[in-house]
Amino acid sequence: MTISFVNRRQDPRGRRIIITGASGTIGRSLGERLSRAGARVMGLDLRPSGDEPFPVLGCDVTDPASVTSAVADALAELGGLDILVNNAGIGGPAPAEYAPGDEVHRQLEINLLGTWRVTAACVDALVAARGRVVMVTSRMAVMQLPLAAAYGASKRAMVAYADALRLELGTHVSVSCVYPSAVRSPIHDSTKAAGLSLEGMSVYEPLHGVVEAIIQTALATRPRRDVTTTRKGAVEFFLARHLPALTDRIVARTLAARAAAGAFDGAALAAGVVKRHRNRP
Known part of the structure; x- marks a missing residue:
């Protein structure tokens, strides 16, 4: 399950x-590392900064054309x-108790369907080269956290897509999923706000x-089918896959402690969670 660095x-x-x-x-750090190692890297991004140390083309993964x-x-x-x-992926606040709105659609469109579109456009070239697809998913694909239902759902669906792709292309193309936890980046800004x-x-x-971990994969x-990025992540992955009721209890207990400590006070989208925890029998 974890990477063997040997x-x-x-x-x-x-x-x-x-x-x-x-x-x-x-993406930038990954491309820089691979380019320095001698790989020929092309990047795709909605808004290339222009100062990446490798070529990056403008690409909106929500737009088929x-x-x-x-x-x-x-x-x-x-x-x-x-x-x-x-x-490519985005996160954002999306509690499961509310009907899906623009934020939910945006995350599903980019994280799942964007991945699907790009992969489909690359299939012929990958088959010809007997190549490899690496999906950068998330620990939340197997262990959901509260208040971020869209992100977890999109990443879990991304893994399901990877499984189907592996079955269809596995004679010629390997497909691996990497499951990082949180990395400090602007992806968390909207949730924090x-x-x-x-x-x-x-x-x-x-x-x-x-x-x-991505480079190794x-x-x-x-190549391994599923790759975690830390020892802690490997334990979480195992528990989520084999003892899901236990991980539910651990996450629920942590959420209760956070709510009791006032971590979500004043957050409109968490009002239901806060109220229910304060009115628990």
Whole structure:
């Protein structure tokens, strides 16, 4: 389940790689590492900053025409594709008790359907090269946290998509999922602004460890199906998969403590959670 760092890697030199969300915290660091190692990296991002240390093309993963055009340009530049890293993703406040609105649709559209669109556009090139797909999912794909239902649902659905893709393309293309916990990045800003920060429920992990796990997965001679990024993450993954009722109790107890401590006071979207915890029998 966890990465074996003694697993041999393929030589990155000359490997043709596309990374989505390439201008963000993880994508930029990943692309820089791989480029320095000699890989040929093309990034896709909605808003390239222009100062990335590797080429990044503008691409809106919610727009099929934009995906088709950007992927075609990237493949033409690379001359094929060995590795696709589906890293693009967003988070945001989305309690499960409320009807899905724009925020929920946005997260599903980017995290799930955006991944699907880009992958579909790359399938022929990946099959031709007997390549690899790496899905940067989340620990929340297996262990949901409260007040962020859309993110967990989109990431769990992303894993389901990866499973289907593996069954369909597995004769020619390997498909792996990487499950990081939280990394400090702007992805958490909207949740924090809404007063729904999950600090105290999810522990931040170092960026370099997540990037290393993705690189190991992308280049491993024997790629793993599911890859966690820390020892703690491996334990959480195991418990969530095999003892889900136990993880539910742990998360629920932590939420109760956070609510009692006033962590969500004043947050409109958490009003129901706060009220129910204060009126518990």
